[in-house]
Amino acid sequence: MRRDVFQAIADPTRRAIINMIAHQPLNVNTVTENFDVSRTAVYKHIKILTECGLIEIKQQGRERFCEAKLQKLNEVSDWVEQYRQFWKARLDSLDNYLSELQSKNDSKTKKKNDGTSKRTRK
Amino acid sequence: MRRDVFQAIADPTRRAIINMIAHQPLNVNTVTENFDVSRTAVYKHIKILTECGLIEIKQQGRERFCEAKLQKLNEVSDWVEQYRQFWKARLDSLDNYLSELQSKNDSKTKKKNDGTSKRTRK
DNA sequence: AAAATATGCAACCTTTTGGTTACAAAATTA
DNA sequence: TAATTTTGTAACCAAAAGGTTGCATATTTT
Numbered sequence: 001m002r003r004d005v006f007q008a009i010a011d012p013t014r015r016a017i018i019n020m021i022a023h024q025p026l027n028v029n030t031v032t033e034n035f036d037v038s039r040t041a042v043y044k045h046i047k048i049l050t051e052c053g054l055i056e057i058k059q060q061g062r063e064r065f066c067e068a069k070l071q072k073l074n075e076v077s078d079w080v081e082q083y084r085q086f087w088k089a090r091l092d093s094l095d096n097y098l099s100e101l102q103s104k105n106d107s108k109t110k111k112k113n114d115g116t117s118k119r120t121r122k
Numbered sequence: 123m124r125r126d127v128f129q130a131i132a133d134p135t136r137r138a139i140i141n142m143i144a145h146q147p148l149n150v151n152t153v154t155e156n157f158d159v160s161r162t163a164v165y166k167h168i169k170i171l172t173e174c175g176l177i178e179i180k181q182q183g184r185e186r187f188c189e190a191k192l193q194k195l196n197e198v199s200d201w202v203e204q205y206r207q208f209w210k211a212r213l214d215s216l217d218n219y220l221s222e223l224q225s226k227n228d229s230k231t232k233k234k235n236d237g238t239s240k241r242t243r244k
Numbered sequence: 245a246a247a248a249t250a251t252g253c254a255a256c257c258t259t260t261t262g263g264t265t266a267c268a269a270a271a272t273t274a
Numbered sequence: 275t276a277a278t279t280t281t282g283t284a285a286c287c288a289a290a291a292g293g294t295t296g297c298a299t300a301t302t303t304t
Contacts, residue, residue: 004134006131006134007132009128009132010129010131011261011262013262015201018205028280028281028282029279029281037262037263038263038264038265039280039281040282041262043281044261044262044263045262047282061271061280062271063271063279064280064282069209070205070208073202073206076202077199077202083144083190084195086190086192087191087193087196133291133292149251150252151249159293159294160293160294162252162253162294162295163293163294165251165252165253166291169252184249184250184300185301186250186251186252245304246303246304247303249301249303250299250300250301250302251298251299251300252297252299252300253296253298254295254296255294255296256293257292257295258293259290259291259292259293260289260292261288262288262290263286263287263289264285264286264287265285265286266283266285266286267282267284267285268281268282268283268284269280269282269283270280270282271278271279271280271281272277272278272279273276273277273278274275274276
């Protein structure tokens with residue numbers, strides 16, 4: 001039974017659950033009301049999210065409130081961000097290309113150009 | 123056949139494949155060599171990654187090179203980042219708590235404190 | 245041309261996933 | 275106390291996922 005964050009957020013229903021409780025904790029029945037699958041199905045999703053640490057259950061009377069613990073999303077964030085350079089590189093190239101194009105065009109139409117319209121990217 | 127980026131990166135083998143070809147394109151056999159499953163299994167993973175746009179296949183003679191197209195990871199990045207406030211908030215609270223504690227402690231032990239050791243977070 | 249190499253894919257199998265119904269147990273309410 | 279509400283979980287099912295072997299096809303190599 002693999003139970004990591006990547007697998008947990010792969011399911012669209014689970015992502016929707018996370019979205020629901022991100023703002024405020026909700027009990028199991030309330031979460032269920034927003035889906036057209038059974039309470040048991042939703043409960044299983046909640047259990048998976050609990051097992052990988054994305055949510056925590058707090059009992060209050062006969063109800064259990066699901067509280068989002070989104071620190072765990074750091075794992076995903078870290079993994080994704082390590083590749084940002086690989087998809088940013090091309091955008092930068094396009095940027096340079098466009099701004100070169102712009103310069104050429106500028107010098108063709110008007111001789112004066114202070115360069116303020118040049119696109120930049122940090 | 124659901125084929126979205128979240129589902130694609132849920133499998134650890136596929137994440138490993140992405141990692142391999144992020145730096146330079148590799149042909150199918152070379153990718154396969156690094157795993158202990160069959161070429162067919164790896165091929166299926168590559169197909170899934172292709173179908174959701176994370177990699178592109180370029181034929182070159184009898185070989186096919188797999189090239190990473192990681193722009194699609196933006197979908198994941200965007201989804202995760204929208205929640206950052208929810209897990210950053212608590213760290214900030216802890217930070218404030220710790221720095222308050224520090225102040226109290228400082229004023230108890232030595233009267234003089236220029237505050238340079240105070241923890242800050244932007 | 246023949247052999248070797250690199251790949252795509254069908255057919256099949258087992259395990260996992262996501263869902264269901266049915267029932268039990270604990271807490272609240274009437 | 276009896277009825278209601280909220281939840282946990284067992285038992286079961288169909289479909290999807292991840293894997294395998296075997297074979298066909300296209301390109302090089304020899």
